Amino acid sequence: MWAYVIRRVLAIIPVMATVAVVVFLILHLNPDDPAAIIAGDDASTAHIENIRRQLGLDRPVYVQFFDWVLRLIGGDLGASIFLDRPVLQLILERVEPTLALAISTTIFSVCLALPLGVLAAWKAGTWIDQTIMALAVLAFSFPVFLIGYGLVQGLALELDLLPVQGFVSLSEDPVEFLAHLVMPTIALGLVYTALLARMTRSTVLEILNEDYIRTARAKGLANGRVLIIHALKNAAVPIVTTIGVGIALLIGGVVVTESVFAIPGIGRLTIDAVLHRDYPVIQGVILTVSGFYVLINLVIDLTYTVLDPRIRY
Amino acid sequence: MTDITLQGGAPAEAAPASRSRIGRIVRRHPMMVAGGVILVGMAIVAAAAPLLAPHDPIELNVVDRLRPPDEDYLLGTDAYGRDMLSRMLYGARVSLIVGLAVAGLATVLGLLIGVIAGYYRLADAILMRIMDGLMAIPGILLAIALMALTRASIEVVILAITIPEVPRVVRLVRAVVLSIREQTYVQAAVAIGTRFPRLMRKHILPNTVAPLVVQATYIFAHAVLVEAYLSFLGVGTPPEIPSWGNIIAEGRLYVQIAFWQVLFPGLALALMVLSINVLGDGLRDMFDPKLSRRS
Numbered sequence: 001m002w003a004y005v006i007r008r009v010l011a012i013i014p015v016m017a018t019v020a021v022v023v024f025l026i027l028h029l030n031p032d033d034p035a036a037i038i039a040g041d042d043a044s045t046a047h048i049e050n051i052r053r054q055l056g057l058d059r060p061v062y063v064q065f066f067d068w069v070l071r072l073i074g075g076d077l078g079a080s081i082f083l084d085r086p087v088l089q090l091i092l093e094r095v096e097p098t099l100a101l102a103i104s105t106t107i108f109s110v111c112l113a114l115p116l117g118v119l120a121a122w123k124a125g126t127w128i129d130q131t132i133m134a135l136a137v138l139a140f141s142f143p144v145f146l147i148g149y150g151l152v153q154g155l156a157l158e159l160d161l162l163p164v165q166g167f168v169s170l171s172e173d174p175v176e177f178l179a180h181l182v183m184p185t186i187a188l189g190l191v192y193t194a195l196l197a198r199m200t201r202s203t204v205l206e207i208l209n210e211d212y213i214r215t216a217r218a219k220g221l222a223n224g225r226v227l228i229i230h231a232l233k234n235a236a237v238p239i240v241t242t243i244g245v246g247i248a249l250l251i252g253g254v255v256v257t258e259s260v261f262a263i264p265g266i267g268r269l270t271i272d273a274v275l276h277r278d279y280p281v282i283q284g285v286i287l288t289v290s291g292f293y294v295l296i297n298l299v300i301d302l303t304y305t306v307l308d309p310r311i312r313y
Numbered sequence: 314m315t316d317i318t319l320q321g322g323a324p325a326e327a328a329p330a331s332r333s334r335i336g337r338i339v340r341r342h343p344m345m346v347a348g349g350v351i352l353v354g355m356a357i358v359a360a361a362a363p364l365l366a367p368h369d370p371i372e373l374n375v376v377d378r379l380r381p382p383d384e385d386y387l388l389g390t391d392a393y394g395r396d397m398l399s400r401m402l403y404g405a406r407v408s409l410i411v412g413l414a415v416a417g418l419a420t421v422l423g424l425l426i427g428v429i430a431g432y433y434r435l436a437d438a439i440l441m442r443i444m445d446g447l448m449a450i451p452g453i454l455l456a457i458a459l460m461a462l463t464r465a466s467i468e469v470v471i472l473a474i475t476i477p478e479v480p481r482v483v484r485l486v487r488a489v490v491l492s493i494r495e496q497t498y499v500q501a502a503v504a505i506g507t508r509f510p511r512l513m514r515k516h517i518l519p520n521t522v523a524p525l526v527v528q529a530t531y532i533f534a535h536a537v538l539v540e541a542y543l544s545f546l547g548v549g550t551p552p553e554i555p556s557w558g559n560i561i562a563e564g565r566l567y568v569q570i571a572f573w574q575v576l577f578p579g580l581a582l583a584l585m586v587l588s589i590n591v592l593g594d595g596l597r598d599m600f601d602p603k604l605s606r607r608s
Contacts, residue, residue: 282458
C-alpha cells in the first residue's frame with residue numbers, strides 16, 4: 001500500500017509542474033508586450049521600461065522561469081502590480097468567502113444529490129426517475145446568474161427573508177455568515193447537484209444490474225438491505241471520485257456566483273486582476289486553486305486505499 | 314415508454330425506408346428531436362437576425378431608456394434605450410458561433426492529440442502529462458486567465474474556452490484508440506501491412522465518431538454557458554458586441570427596476586443550453602442502446 005501512496009503523491013509533481021509551465025506561459029506567450037499591456041494605453045516608455053525591470057522581463061525567458069519556480073517553491077507567489085502587495089497575502093485575505101461557499105455548496109449538493117440519484121436508480125424507468133432526471137437536465141442548463149437573481153428577487157426583496165448580497169465573516173457573526181451563504185449556495189449548488197445526481201444514478205444503476213445484487217435478491221434479502229448494504233457500499237468509490245472531480249466545475253461556478261452576490265472572494269480577486277492585467281495575481285490564483293484541487297483529489301484517492309481493500313496498484 | 318415504442322415500430326416498416334427511420338427516431342427519442350428542433354429554430358432566427366430585428370441593436374436612443382416590455386419594444390429596452398429583442402436576436406449569433414466553434418475546434422484538436430497519444434507511446438507520456446496539468450486548472454478560471462493574454466475579441470473568447478475543453482476529448486479518443494489497437498482485426502490489419510492513414514480512416518475514426526459527437530454536443534452546451542459567464546464577468550466578448558452575457562452584465566446594474574434585462578436573455582440562454590444538453594443525452598442514448606434500454 002505504501003508503495004502506491006508514495007507513487008500517487010509523486011504523481012502530482014508532473015501535474016503541478018505542467019500547471020506551473022502553463023501559468024508561466026500565460027504571461028509569456030502573450031503576442032503583445034506584457035509590460036506595455038500592464039502599463040496601459042497611454043504609458044510613457046520609461047514607465048513601461050520600469051515595469052519590465054520590476055517583473056524581470058528584461059532577462060532571458062529560461063532564467064525568468066527558473067527564478068520564478070525557485071521562488072514558488074519557497075512559497076513566494078510574487079507581488080501584485082496594481083495593488084503593490086504580496087499575492088499570497090491577497091489570496092489569504094479573500095480565501096474565507098470562497099472556501100465557505102465551496103464547502104457549503106458541496107454539503108448542500110451531496111445531501112440533495114445522493115438520495116435523489118439513488119432513488120432515480122432504484123425506480124429506474126418510472127415517472128419518479130424521469131422527473132428527477134428531467135429536473136437534473138434543467139438545473140444543469142440554467143445559468144447560475146438566472147437562479148441567483150431569481151432567488152434575490154424572491155427570497156430577499158419580496159419576502160425579505162435573507163440578505164440581498166455580500167458576505168459576513170464567520171468570526172464576526174455566525175448567524176449572518178450562514179444567512180449570507182444560503183442563496184449563493186442554492187444558486188451554485190443546483191448545477192452541482194444535477195451533475196452528482198446523474199452520476200449517482202448511473203453508478204447505482206450499473207451496480208444494481210450486477211450478478212451479486214441478483215443473488216442477494218434471489219436469496220430473499222429485503223430490498224432496502226440490498227440497496228444499502230450491497231449497492232451503495234460499492235457505489236461509494238465512483239461517486240466520491242465524481243465529487244472530487246466536480247470540484248473543478250464548482251470552483252468555476254464560485255467565480256460567477258461571487259460576482260452575482262457581490263462576495264469579495266477569490267473570484268472577484270481574479271476578475272479584478274484580469275481587468276487590470278495584474279499577471280502575478282492571475283498566476284498566483286491559478287497556481288493556488290489548482291494546487292488545492294490536486295490536493296483534494298489526492299486525499300480522495302488515498303482515502304480509497306484505506307477504505308477499499310481491493311484497490312492495490 | 315420504451316416497450317410501447319418498440320412495438321409501435323413494427324407497422325412503420327411498410328412506409329418508405331427513410332421516412333420510417335426518421336419516424337422511429339422521433340418516437341424513440343422525442344426529447345432529443347425536440348432539443349434538435351428548438352436548436353435549429355434558434356439558429357434560423359439568429360441567422361435571420363437582420364431581417365427579424367425590429368430595431369437597430371446598437372444605436373442609442375436615450376429617450377426610450379429602460380422601457381418595460383410593450384408593443385413597441387416587445388422585450389423592453391436597456392439603459393441606453395436599445396431594443397432588447399433586437400439585441401437578443403444578435404446575441405444568439407454570438408452564442409451559437411462561439412459554441413459551435415469551440416465544439417468543432419476542441420473536437421479536432423482533441424482527436425488529433427488523442428490519436429497521437431494513443432498510437433505513439435513516447436508522445437503519450439508527454440501529451441498526457443500536459444493534459445493532466447491542464448485538467449488540474451478549473452476550466453472557467455483558465456479561460457478567464459487566457460482572456461488576459463491579449464485584447465478581447467470573439468476569436469480570443471473561442472480560444473480561451475476551447476483550451477480547457479481539449480483534455481477531455483483527448484482522453485476519450487486515446488481510450489478508444491488504445492482499446493481498438495488490441496482488437497484482433499486491427500492487429501491483423503497491422504500485420505498485413507496496413508499503413509497508419511488507412512488504419513485511421515478504416516478502424517479508428519469509425520469507432521470514435523459516436524462518442525465524439527456526443528462529447529462535442531456537451532462541449533457546445535458548456536461553451537455557450539461559459540461564453541455568457543465570461544461576458545457576464547466582464548472578461549468575455551467585447552462589450553460593444555451584443556451577446557447574451559454582455560446584455561445581462563449591463564442589465565444587472567438595473568435588475569431591480571428593469572428585471573427584463575436579466576430575465577429574458579437568461580431564459581434564452583437556459584433554453585439554448587437545455588436544448589443542446591437534451592440533444593446530447595438523446596444522441597448518447599441512441600448510440601449506446603444498452604444505456605437507454607435500462608433507463
